[in-house]
Amino acid sequence: MLIIAIFLIVALSGIFGGYFWYQNALQAVSSEVSEKTFIVSSGEKTDSILKRLEEQGIIRSAVAFRIYLRLTGLDGKLQAGEFVLSSHQKADEVAQILLKGRLDQRITIIEGLRIDEIAEKLRKELGINKNEFLLLAKEGYMFPDTYLIPKESSAADIVEQMRENFNKKVTPELKEDTKNKDLSTESIVILASIVEREAKDEAERDIIAGILIKRFSEGMPLQADATIQYALGFQPEENSWWKKSLTEQDLEIGSPYNTRKNKGLPPGPISNPGLESIKAAINPEKSPYYYYLHDKNGKAHYAVSLEGHNENINKYLR
Numbered sequence: 649m650l651i652i653a654i655f656l657i658v659a660l661s662g663i664f665g666g667y668f669w670y671q672n673a674l675q676a677v678s679s680e681v682s683e684k685t686f687i688v689s690s691g692e693k694t695d696s697i698l699k700r701l702e703e704q705g706i707i708r709s710a711v712a713f714r715i716y717l718r719l720t721g722l723d724g725k726l727q728a729g730e731f732v733l734s735s736h737q738k739a740d741e742v743a744q745i746l747l748k749g750r751l752d753q754r755i756t757i758i759e760g761l762r763i764d765e766i767a768e769k770l771r772k773e774l775g776i777n778k779n780e781f782l783l784l785a786k787e788g789y790m791f792p793d794t795y796l797i798p799k800e801s802s803a804a805d806i807v808e809q810m811r812e813n814f815n816k817k818v819t820p821e822l823k824e825d826t827k828n829k830d831l832s833t834e835s836i837v838i839l840a841s842i843v844e845r846e847a848k849d850e851a852e853r854d855i856i857a858g859i860l861i862k863r864f865s866e867g868m869p870l871q872a873d874a875t876i877q878y879a880l881g882f883q884p885e886e887n888s889w890w891k892k893s894l895t896e897q898d899l900e901i902g903s904p905y906n907t908r909k910n911k912g913l914p915p916g917p918i919s920n921p922g923l924e925s926i927k928a929a930i931n932p933e934k935s936p937y938y939y940y941l942h943d944k945n946g947k948a949h950y951a952v953s954l955e956g957h958n959e960n961i962n963k964y965l966r
Contacts, residue, residue: 673712674739677705683734687754688746690728690773697726697746706733706742713739722747728773729753730796752796757810759792759922760844762878762889766790766920776803788837788917789814817923825930839864840929841917842907845874845890852940852948853925858932859940859950868938870907878918879903941965 684704688697694717698710707713716739717723730752731745755773757766763785770776780803790807791814797806818833826836839860846860847853860870877890879901886892899906905914921929937950939957943964951957 670712670715673709674716675708676738677708677735679736681734681736683732686731686733688726688728688731689754692728694724694726701733701742705735706737707739713743716740717743729799752798754794754796756794757790757792757920759925760919761792762919763787763790764882765889770803770806774801774806776801776806780804781807786811788841788920790920791817792920792922793817818926822926822930829930835913836926836929837921838913838917840921840925841919842870842872842874842914843928844919844921844925845877846872847925847928848942848946848948850924853928854931854933855935855937855950856940856948857925857928858935859937861929861932863938864913867911869909869911870913872907875905875907875914875918876901876903878914879905 682705684706686701686704686706694714695710698707698713701707701713702710714723717726720743722743726743726746727748733742733745737745753774755769757769761769763782766785767776767778767781770781771778774797784804784807790810793810793813795806795809795813797809801809823833826833829836831839839857842860843853843857847856860872863870873894874890876894876898880891880898882889883891891898899908904910905918907914935950936952939951939954939960940948941957941960941964942948949960949964951960
């Protein structure tokens with residue numbers, strides 16, 4: 649009987665001790681109001697979120713917080729977004745903010761996407777109406793960047809935010825430089841959008857921009873495959889807007905965006921370029937080259953003449 653009694657005492661002590669620990673772990677870390685911005689990425693796992701909350705001193709225990717979420721049926725329901733949290737908040741208060749109190753959502757738009765791709769990303773990550781965005785967005789001017797999108801934003805709000813960012817980054821000084829090059833801002837954006845898709849890395853950007861502008865200035869077709877990819881549109885087989893391998897038939901597509909057949913610039917931008925490509929289009933690198941291609945490993949090879957270009961084709965692409 650004594651052994652049983654001791655066992656019960658130990659068991660009860662463990663239960664009460666565990667309960668006391670759990671309740672204490674759900675209390676605020678501090679009585680002082682110390683606000684912090686806390687970002688939850690889209691798709692981030694709960695364990696990662698709770699670990700960071702504990703590391704940043706917002707909650708006392710990731711383990712206790714996870715138990716709380718499971719007991720209350722809230723596990724897996726934390727939202728992505730940007731939140732203002734404080735160490736003076738209890739665990740249940742933190743949980744409610746992460747469930748409902750989203751301020752802004754962070755989204756990154758990379759360089760070189762067309763508006764169709766941006767629209768799909770906004771639909772998936774923010775629930776923005778894709779068709780509304782496409783009606784309002786202007787190709788070339790949806791500036792690629794990381795944005796904080798307010799919770800109640802509409803497609804119109806996001807288009808305005810991206811366009812304002814373009815106007816902020818493409819400064820009056822840069823626009824004045826375009827005039828000195830005898831090119832309009834629209835022409836520079838078109839060229840930059842092609843450079844963004846054609847150049848594989850930063851080292852190539854200025855050289856390719858120089859080649860394209862030289863061909864344009866001298867009345868030669870640009871012969872940029874990215875413009876044909878743009879004209880071809882979405883490729884269901886590849887689930888991509890940019891067809892990887894162009895056929896001879898593709899190169900003959902009847903489109904004003906086909907810069908193999910048509911001289912001059914295409915009617916509009918083919919993507920949304922970043923600032924470095926815009927700068928490259930304004931101040932390209934001068935070179936003797938008129939032609940370029942990328943081998944199967946993505947490395948650029950340049951040529952001064954068509955004969956040299958054909959040699960590169962035979963050497964690197966066949």
